[in-house]
Every structure is written in C-alpha cells, then in structure tokens.
Amino acid sequence: MSFEDWVRNGWASQHQSTGEEIEKLLALADRDLASCATAGLATDWRFAIAYNAALQSATAALAAAGYRASHEAHHHRVIQSLAFTIGAGRELIRRFDAFRKKRNMSSYEMGGTISEKEAGEMAAFAAHLRQQVERWIREKHREFKL
Amino acid sequence: MISAALFGQTRRAILALLYSHPEQSYYLRHLVRSAGVGLGAAQREVNRLSDAGIIRRTVSGNQVFYQANPECPVFGDLKGLMVKTAGVADVLRAALAPLAAQIRLAFIYGSVAKLAQRNGSDVDLMIVGQPTFGEIVSALGPAQETLAREINPTVYSPAEFRSKLKAGHHFVSAVIGGVKVFLIGDERELRRLGAKRLGKPASEHW
Numbered sequence: 001m002s003f004e005d006w007v008r009n010g011w012a013s014q015h016q017s018t019g020e021e022i023e024k025l026l027a028l029a030d031r032d033l034a035s036c037a038t039a040g041l042a043t044d045w046r047f048a049i050a051y052n053a054a055l056q057s058a059t060a061a062l063a064a065a066g067y068r069a070s071h072e073a074h075h076h077r078v079i080q081s082l083a084f085t086i087g088a089g090r091e092l093i094r095r096f097d098a099f100r101k102k103r104n105m106s107s108y109e110m111g112g113t114i115s116e117k118e119a120g121e122m123a124a125f126a127a128h129l130r131q132q133v134e135r136w137i138r139e140k141h142r143e144f145k146l
Numbered sequence: 147m148i149s150a151a152l153f154g155q156t157r158r159a160i161l162a163l164l165y166s167h168p169e170q171s172y173y174l175r176h177l178v179r180s181a182g183v184g185l186g187a188a189q190r191e192v193n194r195l196s197d198a199g200i201i202r203r204t205v206s207g208n209q210v211f212y213q214a215n216p217e218c219p220v221f222g223d224l225k226g227l228m229v230k231t232a233g234v235a236d237v238l239r240a241a242l243a244p245l246a247a248q249i250r251l252a253f254i255y256g257s258v259a260k261l262a263q264r265n266g267s268d269v270d271l272m273i274v275g276q277p278t279f280g281e282i283v284s285a286l287g288p289a290q291e292t293l294a295r296e297i298n299p300t301v302y303s304p305a306e307f308r309s310k311l312k313a314g315h316h317f318v319s320a321v322i323g324g325v326k327v328f329l330i331g332d333e334r335e336l337r338r339l340g341a342k343r344l345g346k347p348a349s350e351h352w
Contacts (some may be wrong), residue, residue, distance in 0.1 A: 091284055098283040098299075105298060112317035115302045118279045125280075 003067055003084055011077050015068035019144040022137065025060035026146075029053045029130050036123050044106045047119040051103045054096065054126035057133040061085035064141045075100050086136040095125065149231035156187040157195070162232035164201055164214040165225045171204065171213035200224070230327060234258060234269055234293060239329045241289035242273075245282070249275035250304055251331035251339065259325045268296040272321055274307045274331075274339060304339060311340045 006012040032053035036046045055078060062069060062081045069077035079096045082088035099122055106113050138146050149158050160177060178188045192212050196203040202215040215221065229235060235254060242252055253259075256270035273282055279301045290297050302310070302318075310318040322341050 091280075094287055095280045095283050098279070101296065101298060102300075112315060113300055115279075115300060116306050117301055117303050121279050 001084075003065065003081075006067070006077075006081075011070050011073075012062075012067045012081070013070070014066060015063060017063040017066065017144070019146065022060050022064055022144050022146065025056050025063065026130070026134060029056040029060070029126070032056065033123070033127055033130060036119075036126075043116055043119045044112065044114050047106065047114045047122050048103055050119065050123040050126045051099055054099070054122070054129050055079075057126070057130045058082055058085075058096075061133045061136060064137045064144060086132055096129075099125070149227070149236070152231075156183045156191050158232055159183050160188065160191050160195065161200075161224065162228050162236075164212065165228040166233035168214040168216065168221075168225060171202075171211040173209050173211055177212060229258070234295070235327050235329060237289050237292055238269070238271065238286070238297070241286050242282075242329060245275075245277045245285055246330055248277050249273060249330045251275070251307075251335050252329040253331075254327040254329065255321045255324050259327045268298050269293070271297055271299040271329075272326075273299055273301045274304055275301075276303070277301065308340045 003012060007014065030053075032049050036049040036053065038046075041049075055075060058078045058081065059069075062078060062085055065081075065085050067081070069081065076097065079093060079100060082093055082096070102114060102118065134146065137144060149162070152158075153161065159182060163177065164172070174185070174188060174192065177183075177192070178185050183191075192201065192203070195201040196212065199215055199218050200220075202213045202217075204211045204213070214225070218224070238252075238254070242249065251272070251274040253272055254269060255272055257267045258269045271286075277285075279299065282299045282301050286297050286299065307318065311322070322336070
C-alpha cells in the first residue's frame with residue numbers, strides 16, 4: 001500500500017498544503033493538549049479532547065505529505081496514514097485505532113466507559129505524537145519552514 | 147483446560163466451532179480447515195454427534211452441511227460450556243496470559259457474556275490491574291484477528307476501580323451487576339476489590 005493506492009481506492013485525495021495550514025493544525029493540537037489538562041473535566045471529555053489533539057497532529061502530517069483523507073471512515077484513514085507519513089509501526093497504529101473505537105463507544109453508546117488511566121494514556125499518547133509529527137515535518141518537509 | 151479434559155481434541159474443536167457460531171452451517175471441508183482437524187477423524191465425529199442429535203446434518207444438492215442443533219436438549223448448556231472453555235473466553239485468556247501476573251480481574255460482560263451475541267458482536271472486556279490500555283490492546287491484537295471480532299477493553303487500576311465502585315459509578319455498577327464470564331480472577335477477587343452486591347454469574351442464564 002502507498003498513497004497512490006489510497007488515491008486510487010478513493011481513500012485520500014491529493015492536497016497542496018501550506019506552511020500556514022500545517023501550523024494551524026499543530027496549533028489546534030496544542031490548544032487541545034492544553035485544554036485536556038484543565039482541572040475538573042469529566043474523564044470522557046478529557047479523553048475526547050486528547051484524542052482530537054492526536055487526530056490533528058496526524059492530519060498535519062498527512063497534509064505535509066500532500067494528501068487529505070476521504071470523508072468516509074475519515075478518522076480511521078487519518079490514523080492508518082501515519083504508517084506512510086511518520087513511519088509509525090503497527091503497534092502505534094493499533095493503539096491509536098483502539099483509542100478511536102473507545103471514543104466512538106463513549107460518545108454514541110454509553111457514557112462513563114473511559115477510565116482515568118485511559119484518559120491519562122490518551123493525553124500522553126497525543127503529546128508524544130504531536131512532537132513526533134513536528135520533528136518529522138521539520139526533517140522531511142523543510143519546504144513548510146516550520 | 148476444562149474442555150480438553152472433557153473432550154478429545156477433534157470433538158472439542160468441532161463443538162467449539164459449531165457452538166460458538168450456532169447460526170452458521172459448515173460443510174465438512176470447511177469444518178476441517180477451520181477447526182484444524184483431520185478429515186477422517188472429523189468425519190467420524192460429525193457422524194457420532196449428528197447421530198446423537200447434538201449437531202444437525204442437512205443435505206443441499208450434493209453438499210452436506212453441519213450446524214449446532216438448537217433442538218438438542220443440552221444446546222444452551224453446551225453453548226455456554228464452549229463459550230466459557232473453548233470459545234472466545236479461551237482465546238482471550240490465552241492472549242492475556244503474558245500479563246496475567248499484573249491483572250487482578252478480567253472478565254467479559256455485555257452481549258457476549260449474555261450469549262445474546264449475533265455473529266460479529268463486539269466483545270466487551272473489563273480489566274482491573276497494572277497493565278496500560280496500550281499493553282492490553284497489543285496483547286489482544288492477535289486474538290482480535292483469530293476471533294474476527296472487535297474487542298473493546300476498558301482498563302482500570304485497582305485503586306480507580308475501588309473508588310468507582312465505592313462511589314456507585316454508573317458504568318462500573320452496571321457492569322458488575324450484569325452477567326460476567328471471568329477470564330482472570332473470580333467473584334471472590336471482585337469482593338476483595340470492594341464489590342458488595344454480587345452480580346449474576348453467567349451460569350444462571352445458561
């Protein structure tokens with residue numbers, strides 16, 4: 001699989017990004033990382049905000065690579081694309097995708113299904129991914145002058 | 147393992163497959179491939195099991211199909227036994243084995259525990275212990291592929307689980323009060339973690 005296959009399958013389209021767009025996406029990730037540390041937030045909510053931060057970072061990497069994920073199964077695609085952008089391993093992607101399912105369950109089925117331990121892990125994961133993505137863009141896509 | 151002591155390898159594999167997917171029928175070669183047993187031994191077993199009415203044999207054209215027999219008087223018991231000892235629970239128990247020393251309690255809840263699952267129901271799993279959500283997801287990865295089912299773990303530290311129980315947290319209370327299939331630990335361990343009211347053991351429903 002490659003991004004060319006993805007485009008052929010209709011999973012992604014080519015996208016000419018700008019430094020401004022990428023900075024905006026990373027700023028959204030930073031905003032969410034800061035928000036999820038707010039004291040007194042409900043666990044589910046803290047988890048959802050941290051998840052959003054991680055998704056923004058992955059979207060920034062995808063944009064830097066010159067693509068945008070399709071609307072259908074959007075989150076799933078953005079997560080899987082980390083294999084082609086930052087070279088994420090199977091474990092990282094499996095973990096992120098498990099977080100995605102957890103978020104879906106908690107928002108649509110039953111509240112309170114997320115433990116504090118899981119919300120903490122989601123936040124640490126998002127913070128780490130944020131750093132990895134920025135490092136990768138700086139190294140591989142100097143054209144965006146991050 | 148309980149089912150390995152009760153049944154020979156081939157019978158166990160066939161019963162586990164048919165009773166874990168009671169809505170599905172299999173032709174012999176499919177059964178042989180999926181259960182990983184020999185053709186001759188499988189043929190002898192399906193003959194004995196269908197003679198006893200434990201499985202149903204149907205002929206369609208020149209194909210013969212086998213399926214769990216819902217009219218068998220011990221259908222519910224066998225299904226329960228298989229889920230508990232040779233089906234989903236067995237696969238998950240094996241997957242969690244490397245982390246078992248750090249896990250106080252692990253059990254299936256929700257539709258799979260209630261045996262109400264349709265083909266492809268997600269497996270809801272509650273875990274209380276030291277491992278991280280990430281470690282649990284990694285450990286369960288291959289099991290998810292084997293079972294061809296989504297596994298949804300929720301991972302609590304013992305301290306958080308205790309305090310949620312004490313506070314009457316609605317999700318934890320609902321899960322504790324519902325049907326459970328224990329993979330690691332038991333009702334006693336659950337009481338040690340602070341559960342007062344006992345939930346329904348899965349066997350009451352079987």
